[in-house]
Amino acid sequence: MQQYTKAEFIKLIEDKLRRKRSKTMEEATENDLYFVIASIVQDNVMPDWLETQKEYTKNRNKQVYYLSMEFLIGRLIESNLLNCGLLDVANESIQEMGFNPDKVYNQEHDAALGNGGLGRLAACFLDSIASLGYAGHGAGIRYRYGLFEQRIIHGNQVELPDYWLKNEYPWETRKPDESVEVQFGGRVIEHTRRDGSLEIQYVDTDKVTAVPYDVPVIGYQNEVVNTLRLWSAEISPYDRSIHAGAGAQYYHHLEHVHSIEQISGFLYPDDSTYEGKELRLKQQYFLVSATIKNIINKFRDDHGLPLSKLADYITIQINDTHPSLGVPELMRVLMDEEGYPWDDAWDVTRHVMAYTNHTTLSEALEKWPEDMIRNLLPRIYMIIHEINERFCIGLYYDHEELRPHIKDMAIISNGQIHMAHLAIVGSFSVNGVAKLHTEILKQKEMKNFYSLYPEKFNNKTNGITHRRWLLQVNPCLSDKITDAIGPQWIHEPHKLISLLRYTNDKPFLDDMRQCKQHSKELLAKYIYETQGLKVDTGSIFDVQIKRLHEYKRQLMNIFHIIYLYNELKDNPNMDMTPRTFIFAAKAAPSYHLAKEVIKLIHHVASVVNFDPDIKGKLKVVFLENYNVSLAEKIIPAAEVSEQISTASKEASGTGNMKMMMNGAITCGTLDGANIEIRDFVGDDNIFIFGLTSDEVHDYYANGGYNAQEIYHSDPRIKRILDQLNGGIFGKEEIEFKDLFYNIMSHNDPYFVLKDFVPYLETHELIERSYRHQRDWQRMSATNIAHSGKFSSDRTIREYATGIWKL
Structure with a gap:
């Protein structure tokens, strides 16, 4: 990455102020400086970003995709300047121009893409993956609103909307040409082909366009730039044109647009109502469906190999239970869109997916009502049901010692779908995040699964950048x-x-x-x-x-x-x-x-x-x-x-x-x-x-x-x-x-x-x-x-x- 003297950096700032903000140095505000410095960093990063992706393709690197509902990246201006080797010269230049660097950097709103340790860990991991030169990327949702902005009034917490995207976010690049389609609801029609295989057809589905926004993840002074891809839910251009009528049709159209945009609207919508729970489920499926389609499209472009080879080049890491629907979604794509028989699709899936467990708290081990998944994701429900049937039958016939525990280990039981069980059964690796936590999983919370799959369980104690x-x-x-x-x-x-x-x-x-x-x-x-x-x-x-x-x-x-x-x-x-x-x-x-x-x-x-x-x-x-x-x-x-x-x-x-x-x-x-x-x-x-x-x-x-x-x-x-x-x-x-x-x-x-x-x-x-x-x-x-x-x-x-x- 290019380095600058203080004089050169100030000259760059002056040029950017004129071209990007139509201002002279004397007219510039702290906000102007923030945006032009961010623009300088993006210009500096772009060649390495493109070259990094080209190198991964040329060298046929195995790549990891880290799927998480949270990426608590905070402000990126200082971190990106530091990793580019420009922080010192930026600080000196800002001071030379009569401004306070902290006040300039404070113009950036924290990216409200996470809540706590789960999201901050994901951000630290992306930093380390890039800084160590590994081929790895994040996949999340581009929430317009964060959890909430907290205010204290008379000692009471009051929640205000955290609209962090109300101003331009200079680190993201919209990639509409790489959009994919995600489908909800509808009906599944099965046709038997002449060879006895099933052809699956989806009808009357609600289609959502997933538009990617890419944020560079800059390695520490090593010219490696990976990607955090954030998906935004938008109405498809086709839907936009057919609904652009008047009267009742117009208001129906507005309601339809609103329901789609809600998918990437709020981090962790209130799930105290059925509608809130359903929206969370939509978000989770939206993330995994868009990401898996994107991975497969890129795999084809980069390698031109059959998807039976996917595990040789791709690992998908499920960060907590939220992206567990990635297991049945990959199965769906392989079977319904690529024509793989069940056994072959299952073999690929369980060699691609890996699962990190972050909790022993029962309320945090997600369970979804069976009817909700059946109604919202009918084909996904069919696949989960089949995974569960095969898993339970296998336990009954092949593991006599676990027969008394089948109900406790089932993926579907008592009208609930247990996402942690789905993730464990469908993954090749299950890791805890500290030695004690992993031992509790193995000896207590997931003891039966550990006795069934001892080779899957491992510990990876968390870290920070x-x-x-x-x-x-x-x-x-x-x-x-x-x-x-x-x-x-x-x-x-x-x-x-x-x-x-x-x-x-x-x-x-x-x-x-x-x-x-x-x-x-x-x-x-x-x-x-x-x-x-x-x-x-x-x-x-x-x-x-x-x-x-x-x-x-x-x-x-x-x-x-x-x-x-x-x-x-x-x-x-x-x-x-x-x-x-x-x-x-x-x-x-x-x-x-x-x-x-x-x-x-x-x-x-x-x-x-x-x-x-x-x-x-x-x-x-x-x-x-x-x-x-x-x-x-x-x-x-x-x-x-x-x-x-x-x-x-x-x-x-x-x-x-x-x-x-x-x-x-x-x-x-x-x-x-x-x-x-x-x-x-x-x-x-x-x-x-x-x-x-x-x-x-x-x-x-x-x-x-x-x-x-x-x-x-x-x-x-x-x-x-x-x-x-x-x-x-x-x-x-x-x-x-x-x-x-x-x-x-x-x-x-x-x-x-x-x-x-x-x-x-x-x-x-x-x-x-x-x-x-x-x-x-x-x-x-x-x-x-x-x-x-x-x-x-x-x-x-x-x-x-x-x-x-x-």
């Missing part, structure tokens, strides 16, 4: 690391381990502490600008940023804050290191208890932050509208990383890795990747507490836990809960009785009270450790040194060699 989550978001720390161990870690993140030599090096530890202080000051400035709240940058910055869910136990964190507040009220002169507790989280719009926790956090903040008796020793901050850009501000400033999910519930976590990589110390349970972090850094460099996964499962299976007993036996816990239920934090006008009764009447389903005292004791240890700053910095450096093992480069190498065979 260190280029964005250290090099880009924390330039101060990155420079200090490079000064100490050289720049090789940028290309080979495992070389961060060399920092272990500096864990007792005073100058390095002092530099590291100064970088952390700088990041804390930047975050404190942002908090003041957005909330008018001054926080003590000498306090411990204790951070919990993730989706709001009961199992992630933000409630336990706020209970701890209430406990500290009570202690300070009882003894205002108590010797306590000041704490700033920082939360950011979105709750699903229909998740009442999660929204109540947000409300509680705000109410506690309104009391604690302004009580003169506690002398500013506690501050509580909730930063609204959590997204990638906000995470980039918070993570470099974090000193304590709260990873406190109920053991066995968090599949992996990636926030734990991002904060570890920036020098925060983990306070966590033995859950997800926390276990592997502990294994690497050692017990002295992490704060672990609480029940183990086995203990949690034992309580669920055998009972023996009584939340009311803890409530009545521990005055600290009773005081906190009583304060929610009519006390200082639960007055008549602001009640939290639902939170109180969920713990007391439902026996504390996520063991908040059981783990609470160990959590308090662990935080006492954290505070004592923080007072010894040299030891704290040593712990921080040790965590950074081991964080290279959690780079997504390592994860992708494991996928590429162990699953994809790239």
Whole structure:
């Protein structure tokens, strides 16, 4: 990729301003600069993008397609400049022109294509695939609206539309010539040919045009540019012409257009109604059908081989259960459009598809009503039914030991289609995303499938791209690391381990502490600008940023804050290191208890932050509208990383890795990747507490836990809960009785009270450790040194060699 001097780059900006925006330098705004710099990057990238695809075709590279309903890519301007090697010259040029680079880059709206860890993982994976030079691409949906834009009004979460595409998105390229057709509904007519094979005809279907928009995925300074293809649902030109009448026909046409555009309208539409569920199902089929047609068209163009060879050149990775319909869809294409008999089509399909499981939560293992799939996707339903019949018959006759479990393992049972079962049966690989998670899948949640297919199951512990989550978001720390161990870690993140030599090096530890202080000051400035709240940058910055869910136990964190507040009220002169507790989280719009926790956090903040008796020793901050850009501000400033999910519930976590990589110390349970972090850094460099996964499962299976007993036996816990239920934090006008009764009447389903005292004791240890700053910095450096093992480069190498065979 071409490199520029500062003078050359400024000249490029001036030329682009004239040609693209019809402005001089003096007239330009920050928004103008953003768009012209993005245009410069696209111009720079385009030759490598074309050349990369040409090389893959010429070399007949095997390629992977990563199918995901989410790609939480955030803003791309800085990341793309960094990977092109242009970030430094862009920053210098912007400053030379009298602008602030951060304000220019902030003109880009976060691409609202995801919700949480699932989508951010997919984005990190695409970055690593390109940066390692692998032939791999993403496939998703071009949602016009994201999940929602969160606003907090009187402590309550309010959801506003997140129309992130209201302005031009400079990174996408529309490719209408590569559009494909997706069909819903209608009827299936079967004809028997003379040779005895079936000919399938679809009639009265609703046809939707899937139009691709391509976003470049730029490898780190290696001239590799892969593609994230995002599909937009649009009405076909034919439909547009025949419906362009007047009167009732015109309004019917508008309704028809609206129903089609809804498919790529919203990320995760509300599924509390039948219509909402059906729309989600439409989205999932739309994604897999468009992508598989695209893959087959490209395979033919590139290779000219029969589709029986597809698995030699293509792997389709199903990211969670959402794209599981890819299994029957590939079968449909092979049989109905290509004439393959069942056995041959099944052989191709189960050698192409691979499945990543991301959860053990039953509500997240998707199930669809049988009638819904039958009505919306009649041919797909027929194929799923046949897969299920053959699978269950095979179990009955070939695996006598599994006969008692056929009902539990069936793809279709009790009127429901189990998507995880479909994905497992139709894939050649099933992987978990952390060692503990994979073992739970093998030994508990999917034990019967593991006994049937032991060769399919494998672990691929998640990772994060260190280029964005250290090099880009924390330039101060990155420079200090490079000064100490050289720049090789940028290309080979495992070389961060060399920092272990500096864990007792005073100058390095002092530099590291100064970088952390700088990041804390930047975050404190942002908090003041957005909330008018001054926080003590000498306090411990204790951070919990993730989706709001009961199992992630933000409630336990706020209970701890209430406990500290009570202690300070009882003894205002108590010797306590000041704490700033920082939360950011979105709750699903229909998740009442999660929204109540947000409300509680705000109410506690309104009391604690302004009580003169506690002398500013506690501050509580909730930063609204959590997204990638906000995470980039918070993570470099974090000193304590709260990873406190109920053991066995968090599949992996990636926030734990991002904060570890920036020098925060983990306070966590033995859950997800926390276990592997502990294994690497050692017990002295992490704060672990609480029940183990086995203990949690034992309580669920055998009972023996009584939340009311803890409530009545521990005055600290009773005081906190009583304060929610009519006390200082639960007055008549602001009640939290639902939170109180969920713990007391439902026996504390996520063991908040059981783990609470160990959590308090662990935080006492954290505070004592923080007072010894040299030891704290040593712990921080040790965590950074081991964080290279959690780079997504390592994860992708494991996928590429162990699953994809790239």
